[in-house]
Amino acid sequence: MTELSFIHRYEPATDRSRPPLLLLHGTGGDENDLLGLGRMISPGSALLSPRGKILENGIPRFFRRLAEGVFDEEDVRFRANELADFFTEARKAYGLAAPIAVGFSNGANIAAAMLMLRPEALAGAALLRAMVPLSQAPDVDLAGKRVLMISGAMDPIIPAENAKRLAASLSTSGAEVQHEILPAGHNLSQTDLQLLVQWFGR
Numbered sequence: 478m479t480e481l482s483f484i485h486r487y488e489p490a491t492d493r494s495r496p497p498l499l500l501l502h503g504t505g506g507d508e509n510d511l512l513g514l515g516r517m518i519s520p521g522s523a524l525l526s527p528r529g530k531i532l533e534n535g536i537p538r539f540f541r542r543l544a545e546g547v548f549d550e551e552d553v554r555f556r557a558n559e560l561a562d563f564f565t566e567a568r569k570a571y572g573l574a575a576p577i578a579v580g581f582s583n584g585a586n587i588a589a590a591m592l593m594l595r596p597e598a599l600a601g602a603a604l605l606r607a608m609v610p611l612s613q614a615p616d617v618d619l620a621g622k623r624v625l626m627i628s629g630a631m632d633p634i635i636p637a638e639n640a641k642r643l644a645a646s647l648s649t650s651g652a653e654v655q656h657e658i659l660p661a662g663h664n665l666s667q668t669d670l671q672l673l674v675q676w677f678g679r
């Protein structure tokens with residue numbers, strides 16, 4: 478694997494008409510977690526999947542938190558910029574167009590922060606079980622970015638009001654947001670998969 482600033486997995490495109498995917502795992506996951514999902518939702522896309530650099534009791538994440546759902550926002554900013562820089566390196570190394578981020582939970586939260594802080598790094602994002610990553614949303618222009626958010630109405634980690642606030646904030650910044658709220662918890666369901674396939678097919 479090419480030496481870049483994050484441990485990662487990379488699979489080249491077999492269908493160059495498909496956008497590259499930046500796959501961002503949840504707390505305790507790693508660079509292998511979402512490769513199968515990526516292949517299913519956008520067959521033929523190049524897949525780039527980094528491992529989060531923060532270790533919380535030995536398990537990887539993309540930024541520090543003070544408690545569940547309470548984020549170290551200085552670290553969120555630092556790590557979102559670091560990840561966007563990694564993607565700039567990776568784009569050069571692998572010859573990639575701007576990707577669609579596909580993030581689950583902690584990976585969705587860092588993807589939302591990247592959209593707000595480094596919008597040029599992403600063409601859009603699919604945010605699975607995301608919450609507001611920064612208490613003050615930066616003033617950013619997200620016109621032309623497509624965002625799919627899928628939340629769980631019974632998610633014990635993410636209050637429904639918080640997910641709605643994130644969708645509203647991305648939409649106010651100009652993103653084309655589709656927010657789906659499923660009768661689900663924090664884990665992904667078959668319906669998430671169907672919605673992702675439909676959204677990528679559009």
Ligand code: MLT
Nearest residue numbers: 504542545546582583586
């Ligand atoms: C986070 O820490 O990003 C969220 O609380 C979700 C999680 O990863 O547990």
